Amino acid sequence: MNTPVRPFSPQLAILIGFVLAAALARLLPHAWNFTPVEAVALFGGAYFSQRWAAFLIPLGALLLSDLWLGFYTLMPVVYACIALSVLIGMTLRGRVGVRNVAVAGLASVLLFFVITNFAVWWFADPLISHPACQIGLTECYVAALPFLKSQLLGTAVWSVLLFGGFEWLRHQVPALRQTQTA
Template identity: 50%
Template sequence: MKINNIRVATLASIVLVAALTRLLPHPFNFTPIGAIALFGGAYFSKKYLAFLIPLSAMLLSDALLGFHNSMWAVYLSFVLIVAIGMGLLQKVTAGRVFGSALLSSVLFFVVTNFAVWYGSAGFYPQTLSGLGACYLAGLQFYQQDFFGNLFFNTVLGDLFFSSVLFGAFEALKSQVPSLKAA
């Protein structure tokens, strides 16, 4: 399959701009992380680009923001969300983007809170009940921020940014025929 350079450059620019919005002030966890991964998985026709470009943009923004001990879980979630985009968004529709964004939010919560439990070094018992306690505490953690709970953070952020990214590219495709898939 031939690479459409204009399409790849446009997609990469959208991903980079979205990743850099993480540097702007925002409510906790109201970020484009899940949307970037879904978007990459859905639109890059070359699988390696679907991973490489969004991951590179995330690394760039994280290099500016800083790293923490459980970044492996964030990046594992990110890679899995790219795969969700590849699988569930082969045909992009509003309903599929909505469902994929919700699934991505839940996946991110499950994976990153598992990492908290796994790396808790005695704070949570390394048992099934300890894992459950960690997930419960994770839900309570989300309730202490500006918007008030998990829905208004990760879920609403993923839905908002997915709408913006997918909507913007679909609008561009209708105006610029060379952006359509090869």
């Protein structure tokens, strides 16, 4: 049974370890947008039973990696999208399975794509400027398609590693088999 875990359990330490390991992986060289960020948000939403932990731990891990990588103009928009992904992850509580995680991952990535690229166009980032009209918005989305592909692949791979790894570990370690609800 896949259920969220309570604070101060062995599961909590392992969950935090998974999130931090994935966040550290963001610092390694990788293809553009092939990151664990969306998968970490979904994972946090699915497994941290306390709402504050579900948001704080994935967003905190993202912030820690951003401290190293640097801040950027659209950071508030990105963090808001990641918070929305945590909410999507919460719909997986007690229902973690390949299909559900895949659908949640797809929804999360598409939501991120639509919102962040709209923000790039709306706020006219000086590095990537598109005309303030429908054509400019379309150009912005078309220019971002290669990043969407990488983000979809990254989210899929990292979701398999996080969700699959944690569920495998739960089946291997007796102390983790105990299901706990919030």
